[in-house]
Structure formats: structure tokens, C-alpha cells
Amino acid sequence: MPTLLRRAAVALVVTLMPLAWTSSVRAAGDVVIGAVFPLTGNAAQVGIDARAALETEAEIINGHHDMPMLLGAGGGLAQLGGAHVRLVFADSQNNPQTARAEAERLITQDHVAAIIGSYTSATAATISQVTERYQVPYISADNSSPSLTERGLHWIFRTSPTDVMFTGAMFEFMQAIGERTGHKAASVALIYEDSIFGSDSAAVQRKDAAAAGIRVAADIRYRANSPSLSTEVERLHAADADVLLPSSYTSDAILLMRAMHESGYAPRAIIAQDAGFVQQSFLDAVGPLAEGVMSRSAFALDATRARPAIAPVNALFHARAGKDLNDLTSRDITALQVLADAIGRAGTTQPEKLRAALAATRIDGAQTIMPWRGVAFDDKGQNSEADPVIQQIQGGTWHTVFPFAVATAAPVWNVGK
Amino acid sequence: MAKLPDNAILRRRRRELAAGGAVLLALAVLPLPIADVYTQNLIIMALLFAGLAQAWNILGGYCGQISLGHALYFGIGGYVSTLLFLRAGLPPSLGMFAGGLAAGAAALLVGWPCFRLSGHYYAIATLVVAQIAYLLALNWDFIGGATGLYVPFHAESWGDLAFRTTKRPFHYIALAFAAAAWFAGYLIEGSRWGYAWRAMRDDPVAARSLAVRLLPSKMAAASISGGLAGIGGAIFAQYVGYIDPDSVMSLQLSILIALPAVIGGVGTLWGPLLGAAVQVPISEVSRSWLGGAGRGSDLMIYGALIVTVALLRPAGLASLLRPARRPPPAAEARNANAA
Numbered sequence: 105m106p107t108l109l110r111r112a113a114v115a116l117v118v119t120l121m122p123l124a125w126t127s128s129v130r131a132a133g134d135v136v137i138g139a140v141f142p143l144t145g146n147a148a149q150v151g152i153d154a155r156a157a158l159e160t161e162a163e164i165i166n167g168h169h170d171m172p173m174l175l176g177a178g179g180g181l182a183q184l185g186g187a188h189v190r191l192v193f194a195d196s197q198n199n200p201q202t203a204r205a206e207a208e209r210l211i212t213q214d215h216v217a218a219i220i221g222s223y224t225s226a227t228a229a230t231i232s233q234v235t236e237r238y239q240v241p242y243i244s245a246d247n248s249s250p251s252l253t254e255r256g257l258h259w260i261f262r263t264s265p266t267d268v269m270f271t272g273a274m275f276e277f278m279q280a281i282g283e284r285t286g287h288k289a290a291s292v293a294l295i296y297e298d299s300i301f302g303s304d305s306a307a308v309q310r311k312d313a314a315a316a317g318i319r320v321a322a323d324i325r326y327r328a329n330s331p332s333l334s335t336e337v338e339r340l341h342a343a344d345a346d347v348l349l350p351s352s353y354t355s356d357a358i359l360l361m362r363a364m365h366e367s368g369y370a371p372r373a374i375i376a377q378d379a380g381f382v383q384q385s386f387l388d389a390v391g392p393l394a395e396g397v398m399s400r401s402a403f404a405l406d407a408t409r410a411r412p413a414i415a416p417v418n419a420l421f422h423a424r425a426g427k428d429l430n431d432l433t434s435r436d437i438t439a440l441q442v443l444a445d446a447i448g449r450a451g452t453t454q455p456e457k458l459r460a461a462l463a464a465t466r467i468d469g470a471q472t473i474m475p476w477r478g479v480a481f482d483d484k485g486q487n488s489e490a491d492p493v494i495q496q497i498q499g500g501t502w503h504t505v506f507p508f509a510v511a512t513a514a515p516v517w518n519v520g521k
Numbered sequence: 522m523a524k525l526p527d528n529a530i531l532r533r534r535r536r537e538l539a540a541g542g543a544v545l546l547a548l549a550v551l552p553l554p555i556a557d558v559y560t561q562n563l564i565i566m567a568l569l570f571a572g573l574a575q576a577w578n579i580l581g582g583y584c585g586q587i588s589l590g591h592a593l594y595f596g597i598g599g600y601v602s603t604l605l606f607l608r609a610g611l612p613p614s615l616g617m618f619a620g621g622l623a624a625g626a627a628a629l630l631v632g633w634p635c636f637r638l639s640g641h642y643y644a645i646a647t648l649v650v651a652q653i654a655y656l657l658a659l660n661w662d663f664i665g666g667a668t669g670l671y672v673p674f675h676a677e678s679w680g681d682l683a684f685r686t687t688k689r690p691f692h693y694i695a696l697a698f699a700a701a702a703w704f705a706g707y708l709i710e711g712s713r714w715g716y717a718w719r720a721m722r723d724d725p726v727a728a729r730s731l732a733v734r735l736l737p738s739k740m741a742a743a744s745i746s747g748g749l750a751g752i753g754g755a756i757f758a759q760y761v762g763y764i765d766p767d768s769v770m771s772l773q774l775s776i777l778i779a780l781p782a783v784i785g786g787v788g789t790l791w792g793p794l795l796g797a798a799v800q801v802p803i804s805e806v807s808r809s810w811l812g813g814a815g816r817g818s819d820l821m822i823y824g825a826l827i828v829t830v831a832l833l834r835p836a837g838l839a840s841l842l843r844p845a846r847r848p849p850p851a852a853e854a855r856n857a858n859a860a
Contacts, residue, residue, distance in 0.1 A: 200768045201761050212558040229763045237685050303667045
């Protein structure tokens with residue numbers, strides 16, 4: 105028996121050896137950037153999509169695709185003699201401890217110039233701690249928990265909006281549509297999953313509702329990945345608020361829509377906190393039930409007139425991932441674009457200079473694929489020009505309905521009817 | 522049953538203590554030539570899990586009470602020391618013992634009703650209690666709720682167990698923890714308690730007829746085991762710098778605490794250390810080599826290895842250490858007769 109075990113061990117070492125070699129081979133002159141995302145586990149699909157998005161943007165920067173946006177001309181980073189951007193991916197398994205260890209490995213073994221991450225805020229919490237101690241920039245592509253940029257860290261730069269900004273846009277929209285139609289939302293119902301994402305989201309919504317003088321008719325926290333949401337739906341039905349504000353990841357979002365349908369409850373308006381509601385799998389799973397659902401978003405796929413790069417970048421991404429860009433993948437692309445721009449301006453990956461270049465970032469929104477005013481970091485590292493949009497599912501696809509200036513469709517607003 | 526002469530037992534105990542000292546010395550000099558942070562991290566996690574698995578082994582191995590809820594004690598230790606640091610300014614180097622005490626007390630509280638259950642029912646009860654505590658922690662805003670707690674970093678300090686990028690201090694902290702857990706196991710193995718617990722594990726009715734009091738014995742094992750796990754949780758919180766219920770109180774963690782002991786050998790002195798030395802590097806290395814591909818192949822290899830070990834060495838890796846020493850009971854009896 106021990107010989108068998110020994111043979112198994114030898115076989116394993118022999119199979120794994122070549123992998124160790126390949127990972128240590130590095131082309132000279134490349135700019136190496138680390139990416140920590142959940143590539144396995146309950147959020148694996150998000151990480152796998154993020155990987156495709158970052159690879160797409162690296163292809164745009166390194167190749168010759170001529171996209172009408174910053175660094176869209178390709179050919180590598182001109183200021184570094186055409187150096188290519190090379191990505192090294194690490195799997196956080198959506199676990200803060202693992203994310204920390206992987207960030208440390210990327211910095212000390214792969215000598216990455218910066219790290220991009222990480223979807224969930226709990227993993228960003230530990231990654232940003234590591235990058236702070238090693239003094240390497242962390243580009244938060246899609247973490248929305250406000251606390252991340254409130255800890256006085258110097259090496260975190262968040263390109264995308266926070267939950268405070270997202271929720272702010274939701275209430276601005278309710279205010280504006282109320283004035284336009286004369287049917288103001290008088291009450292909202294909150295339903296949110298119990299992790300950092302859901303509870304932070306609800307906390308901001310509660311505060312914004314109080315400030316706007318809107319009554320919170322129901323405030324329901326539920327267990328994430330719950331097997332059933334029918335009791336929660338009964339409570340929502342009983343409260344019958346004007347606007348339902350759900351904060352849920354994909355499986356719960358699907359469950360919620362189905363449970364409401366089964367109990368015969370159709371809220372007059374649903375404005376989701378992104379996440380599960382903007383995943384393609386949500387649309388596929390609930391089909392026509394999703395009609396009329398609104399969500400805040402950092403991205404507007406249909407804003408092709410104001411952002412000419414959206415269509416060609418999306419085509420390139422689609423060829424790689426087999427799906428359209430969404431709110432998360434678009435932010436991953438933009439994060440790498442912003443980072444590459446800063447590396448180019450710094451002319452080096454030397455940390456202090458790179459940090460200074462990031463802090464001095466000034467990118468016009470039209471030079472990106474995002475509907476934002478632009479990218480410029482405040483002294484906490486938060487992009488203060490990332491204005492979210494409100495989108496609505498009309499005819500099975502997402503249309504931007506707010507701000508009215510960039511809207512591509514008129515919102516369907518059933519409150520007061 | 523054949524009884525070894527007393528001096529043979531004493532000789533074996535001395536040999537084991539000497540081996541323990543040698544391993545401790547080897548592990549103490551191990552980090553000196555290693556400059557690579559990633560490998561250092563790997564060794565620290567292995568040592569931490571060796572200590573945690575030994576803590577689990579004291580209750581699950583020697584006492585035979587299979588717990589699937591040790592993340593509860595781990596989490597309590599982490600939260601108590603972190604909260605004392607954040608709210609009362611108590612340095613974690615002291616706070617970790619407060620965390621250990623709280624976790625030990627929690628183990629007594631859980632044990633009081635649950636030890637009246639036996640076998641699978643006890644295992645399920647521990648799992649359920651830990652899940653309830655996890656949900657409570659997730660919804661309790663005073664301890665950070667789902668948002669978790671950040672451990673602030675002021676300056677490098679042994680009192681605060683805070684170090685910027687150097688890993689060596691944590692190596693010795695984790696080593697001290699693993700060594701303390703090992704030594705606790707060593708003392709228990711040779712003590713009256715250890716014999717009583719093992720007798721109880723093998724046959725509770727017979728043990729009771731020999732005046733072993735079941736509930737107090739189990740309670741003693743649980744408090745030692747829970748207390749050690751709590752200290753481990755406090756060290757982990759300082760090491761990672763951030764805790765939330767998902768990372769310190771989840772069911773997955775309960776399994777990871779028990780796993781090295783199972784792989785290495787349940788109820789053996791060296792099993793938890795061996796198991797952690799195999800399990801932690803396999804999971805870390807397979808992830809960093811293959812995890813970036815995003816196909817979960819690292820987890821498949823990890824799973825396959827655990828299955829392989831379980832099939833080839835059902836008694837755990839520790840049984841590799843002394844293949845000839847444990848003849849089957851029948852042979853043992855024959856030898857005794859011959860003598």
C-alpha cells in the first residue's frame with residue numbers, strides 16, 4: 105500500500121512540474137498586472153466573465169483593433185516603448201483569507217505592478233490591506249461597499265461608483281419621475297440578502313428614504329441562497345409599497361421573481377440594486393416576469409451614440425465570452441483601461457510614480473465605454489465622476505431610462521395607476 | 522488484553538517527547554532560509570491548522586465526540602480578541618487568551634445539552650448550533666454584522682501582533698500555538714483523563730462500569746478543545762486583518778478544522794500535524810498553480826488526493842509512522858499467550 109501511495113505522489117509531482125515552469129516564464133518588458141477574482145465557488149461565473157473582460161481590454165491595448173477610446177489604438181503602451189500588458193489571474197474562491205494570500209503571492213512572486221479585483225467587498229477588504237502594506241496600487245473595478253474607500257488607505261483606487269452613489273441615483277430617479285408624471289413614490293419596500301452587500305445597500309436605502317420623506321413600508325432581511333422566499337414575499341405583498349427595492353445575487357433574484365409571480369403579487373415598480381438582476385442568467389430564467397424591472401447600473405450597453413466604443417468593444421468581448429457586456433464586465437474593462445493609462449503616463453511601474461499618476465487621472469467619459477462624466481479620483485481614491493444610470497427591461501432587453509439626458513427609452517412608471 | 526510493561530510505555534512517551542522537541546526545533550529554524558512570502562504564508566497556515574486540528578482531535582479523537590461545529594469556537598476567539606482590541610484597546614497578545622477562555626466557556630455551554638446525544642446526533646447538533654451562531658453573527662450589528670470587522674494597523678508591534686509585511690513573527694506565533702496544542706495532546710495521552718476518555722470512546726457502558734463519569738469527561742475535553750480553537754481564531758484574525766462571519770464561522774471552516782485530523786489519523790498524537798502538513802500545501806499549491814485557469818481543476822485534484830489518502834490509509838497518515846507496532850488484536854493476543 106505505501107508503494108502505491110508513493111507512486112501516486114510521484115505521478116502527481118511529475119504532472120504538476122511543467123505547470124510550475126510555465127508560470128515562471130515571463131517575457132521581458134511586459135507590464136504585469138494581477139487580477140484577483142472568484143474563479144471557483146458560488147460566484148465563479150462573475151470571475152470567469154471578469155477574466156474574459158480583462159483579456160479583451162488587454163487585447164485592445166496590445167493589439168491593433170482601433171477602438172474609438174483611450175488606448176484604443178493599440179500597439180502596447182507607447183510611453184514604455186510599446187510594452188504589452190500581461191495579466192496574471194488568481195482565484196480568491198470568494199474567501200477573504202484566500203484573496204489575501206493570492207494578492208500577496210501576485211505581489212511577491214509575479215511582481216505585479218498593480219492588482220485589479222475582486223467582485224465581493226469582503227475579498228476587497230483583505231486585498232486592499234495587502235496592497236497597502238506592500239505599497240502597490242489596488243484598482244477596485246467592481247466592489248461597491250462604501251467602507252472600502254473610507255479606511256484612509258492610500259493605495260486603493262476605485263473606478264466604479266459606491267453603493268451610496270448607486271442608491272443616490274435610485275432616489276434621484278424616483279424624485280425626477282415623480283415630478284414628471286405627477287405620481288410620486290410614497291413608500292418603498294426593502295428586501296435584501298444578509299451579506300455585506302445586502303446589508304450595506306439597505307442601510308443606505310433606509311437613510312436616503314428618510315431624507316426624501318419616503319416611507320419604508322417593509323424592511324426584510326433574508327438568508328442569502330435561501331431555498332424559499334415565500335414568507336418574505338407574503339410580507340411584501342401585505343406591505344404593498346409603491347416601489348420594491350431588492351438587493352440580491354442571481355439565484356435569490358430568480359427565486360424572488362418566481363415567488364412573487366406564484367403568490368400573485370406584482371409590485372408597481374421594482375428598482376433593483378444591480379447584482380443578480382443584471383445577470384444574463386436572471387433574464388434567461390425568469391423571461392417575461394422580468395419585464396419592467398429597473399436597476400441601477402454603472403453601464404449602459406445601449407448608449408452607443410454617446411459612447412462610440414461600446415459597439416466594437418462589445419463585439420470583441422462577445423467573440424470571447426459568448427455574451428454581451430454587462431454592468432460588471434464593462435467596469436472590469438474600464439478599470440484596466442484606467443490603470444494602463446496611468447502606467448503609460450507614469451512611464452514606469454515604480455509604485456510611487458504609478459500612484460501619483462493614478463491620483464492625477466483625468467479621463468473624459470467619452471474616452472471610455474461608460475456613461476460616466478469621466479474618471480478622476482478624490483483624495484480617498486474614489487472616482488467622483490462615475491454617475492450611475494437607471495435602466496429598465498423593456499421588450500426583454502435593458503434600456504437606459506435615467507438620467508433623461510442619456511436615456512434611450514422613456515421609463516414605464518406604474519406608480520399611481 | 523495484553524498489557525505492555527510500564528517501562529515500555531514510559532520509554533515510548535519519552536521517545537515521543539524527544540521527537541516532539543526535535544520537530545519543534547526543526548520548525549523553528551525552517552523559516553530562516555525561506556525568503557519567499559508565499560511559502561512562509563503556506564507554512565503559517567499549515568501550522569495554524571495543525572494546532573486547530575489537534576484541538577479538534579482532543580475532543581473528536583481522544584474523546585470520540587465528533588464535532589462539526591468547531592468554527593463556532595474559532596469564530597468566538599477571533600471576535601472576542603478583535604472586539605476587545607477595537608472597543609477596549611486590549612492588545613491581542615492578551616486578547617487571544619480572553620478569546621480562548623470565551624471559546625472554552627462556549628464549548629461548555631454547547632456541551633451541556635449536546636453531550637446527552639450520542640454518535641451522529643451529537644455531530645449534527647454541533648453543526649446546527651454552529652450554524653445558528655453563524656446566522657446570529659451575520660445579523661448582529663454590534664460585532665460588525667455581515668460587514669465584518671477590520672483590524673486596524675498602527676505600527677509593528679508584538680503586543681498588537683501586528684506586522685507590516687514580515688511573516689516571521691507569525692511563523693513563531695503559529696508554531697507556539699501548534700506546539701501548545703501538540704503538548705496538550707501529549708499530556709492528555711499519558712494522563713488518567715486520556716485513558717478514561719479513550720475507554721469511553723471505545724465503549725461508554727464499559728467505561729462507566731469502571732467509574733468513568735461520562736458527562737464531566739466530555740465537558741473537560743470540550744473546554745480544552747474549544748479553548749484552543751478560540752486562541753487559533755484570535756491568531757487568525759490578527760494574521761488576516763479582517764474577519765466576517767463567512768470567513769471565521771462557516772460550516773466549511775468547521776470541516777477544514779476537522780479534515781487534517783481525519784487525513785492524518787483521528788485520535789493520534791501526530792495525525793493532526795501530518796494531516797495539516799499534507800492538506801494545507803496541497804490546497805494552496807494546487808490553487809495557485811491551477812486556480813487562475815478558473816476551471817476548478819485545483820479543487821478536483823485536492824478532492825482526488827483526499828479520496829486517495831482515505832482509500833489507501835483509512836487510519837490516517839500517522840499509521841505510516843509505525844506500521845509494525847499495531848498488530849491486529851488477534852495477533853496481539855497470541856503474542857501475549859506465547860509470552
